[in-house]
Amino acid sequence: MRSLVILLAVSGLLLQTGDTFAQNRGKSASQFRIMRLKYSGGGDWYNGPSEEPNLLRFIKNNSNIDVNPEYSWVDVSSDDIFNYPFLFMTGHGNIELSESEAKRLRAYLDHGGFLYVDDDYGFDKAFRREIVKVFPDQELKELPFTHQIFHSHFAFPNGVPKTHEHDGKEPQAFGMFTKDRLCLLYTVESNPSDGWDDPDVHNDPPDKRSEALKFGMNIVVFALNQQQAVKEKGATQ
Secondary structure (H helix, E strand, C coil), rough: CCHHHHHHHHHHHHHHHHHCCCCCCCCCCCCCCCEEEEEECCCCCCCCCHHHHHHHHHHHHCCCCCCCCCEEECCCCCCHHHHHHEEEEEECCCEEHHHHHHHHHHHHHHCCEEEEEEEECCCCHHHHHHHHHHHCCCCCEEEECHHHHHHHCCCCHHHHHHHHCCCCCCEEEEEEEEEEEECCCCCCECEEEHHHCCHHHHHCCHHHHHHCCCCCCCCHHHHHHHHHHHHHHHHHH
C-alpha cells in the first residue's frame, strides 16, 4: 500500500507543471515544495524557518517524492499562490485578510489548491474570524479519526498527534471542503509543525519530533494523492 501511495503522490507532482499550478519553470519545476503563506495583521507568519526544510528532507528520505527542501514563501495578496499546489500557514498572533485576499484564497482552494494551517498558539481566535471571509457558506468541521489523512502513509488511529501542550486540551483537526474535497486542514492544541523544527529550537524528545514529521508527511501524501485523483477524474469526464 505504501508504495502505491507514494507512486500516486509522485504522479501528483505533474499538477505543478499544469496551467493551475505551474510552480517555477526553471530547474526545480518538477520538485515539490511547501510554500509558507504570508499574511497581514502583525502575526509572525515567518516563524520557524527550519520547519518546512526538515519536513521535506524527511519526506525525501522516506519516499521517492522529489522535493525542494527550502524555506519559501508566497504572499496571500499575490496571484503567485496559484503557482503552488500546497500552502502552509502558521503563527502566534493576529491575522487579517482583505476582501480581495479572501476571494483569492477561496479561488485557490476551489481550483485544487491545498492549505495546511497549524495554530502555533495564540492565533486561533483570529484565524476562525478571518476564515469566515473565505468560507462564508460553511463552518470548520472536525475530522473523524477514520479520515484518510490519518492513514495516508503512517497510521494515526487517534488522530492528530499532540506535540506541545498549549492549553492542555485534546488535539483536534478541522477541515474545510469544496465539492467534497478536503481543501483546508486546521490543527489546534497539537502544533505538529513545531515538531519539524531543528531539535534545539524546542528541545522536543526524539519520539515527539518523529511523530510530528510522520504526520506532516501524511498531510503532504494525502494532498498530492487527492489532487491526482481529481486530475484523473477530470480527464475521464
